[in-house]
Amino acid sequence: MGLESTATSAIEKKSAPETGEDKNGKLARKQKTSVALVKTEPSSQWKIEDSEDLYRIEGWGEPYFSINAAGHITVSPKGDRGGSLDLFELVNALKQRNLGLPMLLRFSDILEDRIERLNACFAKAIARYNYSGVYRGVFPVKCNQQRHLIEDLVRFGKPHQFGLEAGSKPELMIALALLDTPGALLICNGYKDREYIETAMLSQRLGQTAIIVLEQIEEVDLVIAASRQLGIKPILGVRAKLSTQGMGRWGTSSGDRAKFGLTIPEIIQAVEQLKAADLLDSLQLLHFHIGSQISAINVVKDAIREASQIYVELASLGADMKYLDVGGGLGVDYDGSQTNFYASKNYNMQNYANDIVAELKDTCAERQLPVPTLISESGRAIASHQSVLIFDVLSTCDAPSGQPEPPQEGEPPIIWNLWETYQSINVENFQEAYHDVAQFKEEAISRFNLGILRLTERARVERIYWACCEKILAITRQQDYVPDDLEELEKIMASIYYVNLSVFQSAPDCWAIDQLFPIMPIHRLGEEPTRRGILADLTCDSDGKIDRFIDLRDVKSVLELHSYQSGEPYYLGMFLSGAYQEIMGNLHNLFGDTNAIHIQLTPKGYQIEHVVKGDTMTEVVGYVQYDAEDLVESIRQRTEQALQEKRITLAESQRLLQTYEQSLSRYTYLNQ
Ligand SMILES: *Cc1c(COP(=O)(O)O)cnc(C)c1O
Numbered sequence: 001m002g003l004e005s006t007a008t009s010a011i012e013k014k015s016a017p018e019t020g021e022d023k024n025g026k027l028a029r030k031q032k033t034s035v036a037l038v039k040t041e042p043s044s045q046w047k048i049e050d051s052e053d054l055y056r057i058e059g060w061g062e063p064y065f066s067i068n069a070a071g072h073i074t075v076s077p078k079g080d081r082g083g084s085l086d087l088f089e090l091v092n093a094l095k096q097r098n099l100g101l102p103m104l105l106r107f108s109d110i111l112e113d114r115i116e117r118l119n120a121c122f123a124k125a126i127a128r129y130n131y132s133g134v135y136r137g138v139f140p141v142k143c144n145q146q147r148h149l150i151e152d153l154v155r156f157g158k159p160h161q162f163g164l165e166a167g168s169k170p171e172l173m174i175a176l177a178l179l180d181t182p183g184a185l186l187i188c189n190g191y192k193d194r195e196y197i198e199t200a201m202l203s204q205r206l207g208q209t210a211i212i213v214l215e216q217i218e219e220v221d222l223v224i225a226a227s228r229q230l231g232i233k234p235i236l237g238v239r240a241k242l243s244t245q246g247m248g249r250w251g252t253s254s255g256d257r258a259k260f261g262l263t264i265p266e267i268i269q270a271v272e273q274l275k276a277a278d279l280l281d282s283l284q285l286l287h288f289h290i291g292s293q294i295s296a297i298n299v300v301k302d303a304i305r306e307a308s309q310i311y312v313e314l315a316s317l318g319a320d321m322k323y324l325d326v327g328g329g330l331g332v333d334y335d336g337s338q339t340n341f342y343a344s345k346n347y348n349m350q351n352y353a354n355d356i357v358a359e360l361k362d363t364c365a366e367r368q369l370p371v372p373t374l375i376s377e378s379g380r381a382i383a384s385h386q387s388v389l390i391f392d393v394l395s396t397c398d399a400p401s402g403q404p405e406p407p408q409e410g411e412p413p414i415i416w417n418l419w420e421t422y423q424s425i426n427v428e429n430f431q432e433a434y435h436d437v438a439q440f441k442e443e444a445i446s447r448f449n450l451g452i453l454r455l456t457e458r459a460r461v462e463r464i465y466w467a468c469c470e471k472i473l474a475i476t477r478q479q480d481y482v483p484d485d486l487e488e489l490e491k492i493m494a495s496i497y498y499v500n501l502s503v504f505q506s507a508p509d510c511w512a513i514d515q516l517f518p519i520m521p522i523h524r525l526g527e528e529p530t531r532r533g534i535l536a537d538l539t540c541d542s543d544g545k546i547d548r549f550i551d552l553r554d555v556k557s558v559l560e561l562h563s564y565q566s567g568e569p570y571y572l573g574m575f576l577s578g579a580y581q582e583i584m585g586n587l588h589n590l591f592g593d594t595n596a597i598h599i600q601l602t603p604k605g606y607q608i609e610h611v612v613k614g615d616t617m618t619e620v621v622g623y624v625q626y627d628a629e630d631l632v633e634s635i636r637q638r639t640e641q642a643l644q645e646k647r648i649t650l651a652e653s654q655r656l657l658q659t660y661e662q663s664l665s666r667y668t669y670l671n672q
Contacts, residue, residue, distance in 0.1 A: 046528035054529070054560055055520040056550060059336015060576060064110055064385055071526030073573060075388070077109030079117070083601045088523040090606070091390050091571055094597060099611065100667050101571070102391035102501050104596040106578070108609065110386040111149065112156040118330075118378060119160040121349045125357040133360075133371040135353075138163040138187050140328055141171040143379030143579045148598055148610050149386075154178055163209075165189060165377045169196050176203050176210075185375060186210040187325060189239070189287070192219050194226060201232045211323070213237035213287045217266045224277040236274070237285030237325065238267050240310055244290060244303040261288070267310070271317050283319040285375075286311045289327025292380055296340040297347035300329070301355050308363035315369050325375040326356055332384045334516050334576055335550035343516040343550060349381065380579040387578035389594070390522065391501040393570040394670060396533065396563075399493045400466040412457055414444050418464040425468060430475045431483055437468040469493055487557070491547070494558040495533040499572065500670050502591035503537045503544045507574060508584040511543055516550050518575045524562045532558035535572075538670065539589040569672075592620040592668040618664045628664045635660050 048067050052058060057065055063079040072088040087105075094103060115137075122135035139153050141164055153162070163184035166172040168191070175186055176199070186208050188200045197219070200210040212234050214220055227234055241261040262270060274280045290303050307324065315321040330352055331345030340346045356374060364371045404422070407415045418440045425433045444461040447453040453461070473493050476482050501507075509515035521529070534547040534557070549556040564570050585593070592615025600609045618628040639653040648656075 042528040051525040056336040073522040077107040079113040102594045105388045106598045114382045121353040125353040135374045138165040140165040140377045140379040142167045144383045188212045197226045211235045215239045236282045239287040281320040285323035287325040294329040304359040312367045324372040328377045330378040330381040383579040384576045389574040394498045397496045404464045404467045425471045430472045441465045491557045497533040504588035505585040522573045529560040529562045531561045533561045590620040
């Protein structure tokens, strides 16, 4: 079947070497900065394939995103099972339905495909290693709690008895109400109080297989007490603090000082307490979670090795072990480099499943124990691909450019010096020239501050300085290797693309933890992108920008973009953003939730399943306790007063009130 064969080809194509790479992947990747592909004039030679290479769409987008002959991004929501949509045309069709940008498009078929793939990979590993247990994945609700998505997940997961994981009381409430798949697991993680524990236990009576995972030693007593009072035997798990530590951002999720989980002595203590309460047979699951986005497969291998030993030891201590829950961490290749760089991963889903299955099979065989049901709590790997954020460019601002006039007799020496440098810049001296002009500029500013240089002279200095930078940049772009001190030049000379978006609302991880998401235009891809820019958002916050972009090696500080013509739409897409971003997004400057549109593929095209309208201004001001009616009333009273004092005409006052009232019911983003 389609899926099976994908999994196979994926192993062959994608397995990355585990050795020979620098530990954090960075140094090894830094040897060469990307070669500039961009000249100032669009080249007629530019092909779709050049855009594919430039934006690395095959690396991160397969099998869901590609570029068609029209130079538009196409979405194949069912992966390689056929059917695709032109993303640009889709956005235009949605705009005609009065749905404004920015918009979040959700492709439920992608979600289904991700679930299918994950289950297929485990099924394949189980068959390959002759594993006599099963895989029962769960989706961690915290990754994306939106109702339509969780409903879809439960529905698509049914054939695989896919369950849910809750990390808090509110998430437990959602999971309990929505999960109706017989035999699917409901993993109860996070901090728990008596209420949480009782709710989970009582849900057994509704037919839920709720497993309470002990994360704190205090929870053992709570569980024992609740079990006695309710007369219900719970199914319990323990979360172990492994000594295997993940790397990167979430590296501290494991280890002795991790926030969650029980240390080995605490696990032993829990076993003794449960034994004394005659509940040791309730302990059936071992859980660990070594952090999200694990980039290196050897970290997964180490963790599984340690956990499988703990698992068999718990069995030998008398616990009725049946489940091993490997937590989250299955990575997403955001930059498509297949390396252990933090925005990538050097393994694929099949490698991941194989390593887990093989290790447990071996360890249990050695101890002659039955193998456990395997659980993973893969959130990122399931939810990321299904959503695409589309936003438009509002305007651009280029770095100063143009040919300066030669100096005149009588102009200060510093201008002459700059001019001479400008004229002398060539392939041999461009690095030295860059340092010289930077120094001249600094000197000019101190002279200006001392009152020696006039404002018009300073303007001349800056004009020649920018011209020098432009000339030097043109040379660096022809080089295979760009010295570190010149890399900043690309950034200094970048155009600013003002985009209709709030980074804080729609891409909080870009701002908070320097996460990288693939970002690229969704059309004009048959045309050479001659500009390089950074993205500035709508908020009045200097952090509200995106100036780090995926690259094959390391990170790019500018993104190749097409020249923007006012009045012509220019749409960008941020991809792989379906995990964590929506709920972590905040209302900085009161930019609210974006429109979210659920699209499903049909034999004839597509169907709009749900439209979740973004926040209106009335809603966002409501979050900070303003009542829209009160606001209107206050404006009305003030216009009344202004009318009486003849500061405003009747027509003006009506117009103001009307606009004010209408705005409140509108989207918080700009309308083009
Ligand atoms: C966050 C979390 C997950 C999800 O991790 P991903 O890397 O998104 O798959 C799973 N389990 C636990 C306990 C978590 O805290």
